[in-house]
Amino acid sequence: MKIKNKVYIxxxxxxxxxxxxxxxxxxxxxxxxxxxxxxxxxxxNAKPAIGKLSSSNTFYxxxxxxxxxxxxxxxxxxxxxxxxxxxxxVGGMNVTEDIYMCTEDYADIDPNKHHIQAISNTLTAExxxxxxxxxxxxxxxxANAMGYAYEVLSKGLYKNVxxxxxxxxxxxxxxxxxxLGVLSSEPCKPFDESRNGMNVSEAVACLLxxxxxxxGSVELCxxxxxxxAYHMTHPHPDGQGAKEAMSKALDEAKLKPHDIxxxxxxxxxxxxxxxxxxxxxxTLFSEKPKPYISSTKSITGHTLGAAGALEAIISxxxxxxQTIPSNTFLKKAENRKINLSLENHSQELKYVMSNSFAFGxxxxxxxxxxxxxxx
Amino acid sequence: MSHSIHLEIIESAYVYAPCEIxxxxxxxxxxxxxxxxxxTRAAKIAIYLSDKVMFKxxxxxxGSSFGELPATSQILHAISKxxxxxxxxxxxxxxxxxxxxxxxxxxxxxxxxxxxxxDNTALNVLKLGAVKALEGxxxxxxxxxxxxxxxxxxxxKCASYLECGVALKVRLVNKQASMELSTxxxxxxxxxxxSQMFAIAKNCHPEKTxxxxxxx
Numbered sequence: 241m242k243i244k245n246k247v248y249i250x251x252x253x254x255x256x257x258x259x260x261x262x263x264x265x266x267x268x269x270x271x272x273x274x275x276x277x278x279x280x281x282x283x284x285n286a287k288p289a290i291g292k293l294s295s296s297n298t299f300y301x302x303x304x305x306x307x308x309x310x311x312x313x314x315x316x317x318x319x320x321x322x323x324x325x326x327x328x329x330v331g332g333m334n335v336t337e338d339i340y341m342c343t344e345d346y347a348d349i350d351p352n353k354h355h356i357q358a359i360s361n362t363l364t365a366e367x368x369x370x371x372x373x374x375x376x377x378x379x380x381x382x383a384n385a386m387g388y389a390y391e392v393l394s395k396g397l398y399k400n401v402x403x404x405x406x407x408x409x410x411x412x413x414x415x416x417x418x419x420l421g422v423l424s425s426e427p428c429k430p431f432d433e434s435r436n437g438m439n440v441s442e443a444v445a446c447l448l449x450x451x452x453x454x455x456g457s458v459e460l461c462x463x464x465x466x467x468x469a470y471h472m473t474h475p476h477p478d479g480q481g482a483k484e485a486m487s488k489a490l491d492e493a494k495l496k497p498h499d500i501x502x503x504x505x506x507x508x509x510x511x512x513x514x515x516x517x518x519x520x521x522x523t524l525f526s527e528k529p530k531p532y533i534s535s536t537k538s539i540t541g542h543t544l545g546a547a548g549a550l551e552a553i554i555s556x557x558x559x560x561x562q563t564i565p566s567n568t569f570l571k572k573a574e575n576r577k578i579n580l581s582l583e584n585h586s587q588e589l590k591y592v593m594s595n596s597f598a599f600g601x602x603x604x605x606x607x608x609x610x611x612x613x614x615x
Numbered sequence: 616m617s618h619s620i621h622l623e624i625i626e627s628a629y630v631y632a633p634c635e636i637x638x639x640x641x642x643x644x645x646x647x648x649x650x651x652x653x654x655t656r657a658a659k660i661a662i663y664l665s666d667k668v669m670f671k672x673x674x675x676x677x678g679s680s681f682g683e684l685p686a687t688s689q690i691l692h693a694i695s696k697x698x699x700x701x702x703x704x705x706x707x708x709x710x711x712x713x714x715x716x717x718x719x720x721x722x723x724x725x726x727x728x729x730x731x732x733x734d735n736t737a738l739n740v741l742k743l744g745a746v747k748a749l750e751g752x753x754x755x756x757x758x759x760x761x762x763x764x765x766x767x768x769x770x771x772k773c774a775s776y777l778e779c780g781v782a783l784k785v786r787l788v789n790k791q792a793s794m795e796l797s798t799x800x801x802x803x804x805x806x807x808x809x810s811q812m813f814a815i816a817k818n819c820h821p822e823k824t825x826x827x828x829x830x831x
Contacts, residue, residue: 284697329709329710331731333687336691337691337694340691340694340695341694341695344695345766345769346766346767346769346770347769347770349770351681351770352733354681355680355681355682355731355733356680356682356710356731356732357680357731357732357733360732360733361733371742371831372732372735373730373732373739373742373743374730374731374732374739375728375729375730375731376682376709376710376711376729376730376731377709377710377711377727377728377729378709378710378711384728388728388743388746391746391747392746392831395746395749397618397746397831398831411694412687412690412691412694412700412705412708415690415693415694415699415700415705416690416700416702416705416708417705418700419699419700419701419702419705420702420705420706465726465727465728466724466725466726467715467718467723467724467725467726467727468718468724469718469719469721469722469723469724470719471719472653472706472707472712472715472716472719473706480724481724484724598709598711599706599709599711599712599715600709600711600712600714600715600716600718600727601715601718601719602711602715602727
């Protein structure tokens with residue numbers, strides 16, 4: 241099938257610990273104002289640093305609100321012709337936990353509010369969609385949803401797509417990452433020699449994606465996928481899978497490494513991820529000019545299945561504002577051969593790459609491009 | 616503007632049991648004991664099915680409505696008892712666990728997607744797989760549910776078979792469909808989430824070319 245439409249991100253909204261909208265989110269990213277705080281409510285006596293929604297709304301109210309806002313910001317009257325793509329790693333797990341903590345009995349658990357489809361069920365109760373599909377590949381869930389949106393729209397298979405990355409904090413994820421020994425008790429320091437782990441966070445991030453260019457659109461230029469086939473929780477130390485995903489995204493977008501101005505790295509702040517991702521970037525982007533690299537997870541935390549969508553929005557903001565953010569808490573880089581951004585850079589930039597990697601060695605890289613003219 | 620894509624079912628396999636499937640032949644398929652002991656039930660079923668349809672490397676689309684329920688239930692139990700979560704249970708609780716182990720076993724570094732769409736999980740595996748198949752390669756579609764946990768009867772009101780899996784090895788064709796998805800009879804004791812793919816696998820004729828039309 242050779243149809244190759246151009247694909248544009250035409251409206252976006254988000255809610256995270258770093259702000260209730262994109263503008264606040266990006267201001268906080270640029271001003272190094274983190275939304276990460278220590279919290280003892282999620283796993284008994286432990287006090288990891290995590291990121292809760294800054295909004296006082298419940299997670300599900302925020303989910304509906306953000307989808308209403310993206311519709312309002314769009315040229316659509318409704319979502320009747322829209323394919324809804326969800327990316328989530330835990331779905332309704334926190335709802336199940338709340339019930340089970342009280343009753344220790346499955347009888348009161350509603351399966352339809354437990355699984356990944358719980359996110360989609362909430363939205364289809366509020367809006368009419370053409371169809372829905374939910375991805376759950378751990379921390380690449382919404383990045384893979386973005387990639388699929390690119391594929392179906394470039395092939396002319398749907399009219400428009402709403403990607404929703406949504407993951408709420410849960411005892412399972414906070415306790416699970418604690419037991420793996422990778423949670424930090426302070427905001428994370430990706431790529432720093434002294435980094436000591438990640439911050440679990442929650443977020444809702446929505447992107448309307450179309451084949452029609454609109455005022456303020458950002459082009460979604462390509463996607464690359466790969467699998468490490470190496471380990472359930474550890475990436476290949478050389479970053480082979482990460483490099484493969486980035487290479488494929490470049491090929492799909494018909495770009496060379498030197499075309500990329502900035503990489504919004506997966507950069508979780510764990511020893512294993514940052515080392516492997518740094519090695520992959522070092523190998524692939526070895527020739528000058530090298531792109532700036534930063535992770536924005538010091539500000540937003542790691543929003544798990546929502547991270548791909550949230551960081552796609554940050555990538556769009558980088559292109560719109562023509563400003564590359566710094567690595568907030570980076571003092572001494574472990575890998576000196578990659579071009580880690582130490583301060584914000586206002587400059588002309590055209591292409592941004594965003595990386596997402598997950599348990600099971602699931603990798604996805606996305607490339608975004610500046611749109612010069614609205615025809 | 617509904618599009619339809621025709622897929623040839625090159626190979627198919629399915630397996631199911633009221634509680635635990637016994638015929639998975641895992642000792643032979645996974646000789647390394649250290650690897651074998653970490654596998655979830657869904658991973659073992661995935662390995663068994665991929666062997667049956669002779670698929671080792673290539674793109675995979677996997678689906679499960681409830682994911683790794685045994686690991687999830689162990690985590691819930693630990694949380695309620697204020698105990699530490701087992702690292703193995705946590706790493707094995709993500710929805711893409713089964714196909715991740717499968718990729719490690721065969722060194723498969725291709726794209727692997729996992730979808731979870733409630734009762735429409737298998738239908739969405741078919742739709743996603745059909746879109747991916749437009750690139751022209753052979754793709755493995757697989758759907759698995761492992762619901763065999765203690766007290767599952769308190770929430771499970773439908774499925775009689777608690778462990779079920781189905782695999783379809785498919786490729787794009789430009790020929791008339793031999794099966795109509797809406798008219799295929801499904802096994803009503805199989806979890807609804809994977810029933811459409813079961814229906815296809817059960818209706819595949821071993822001596823004919825089996826082609827299904829997938830409407831997007």
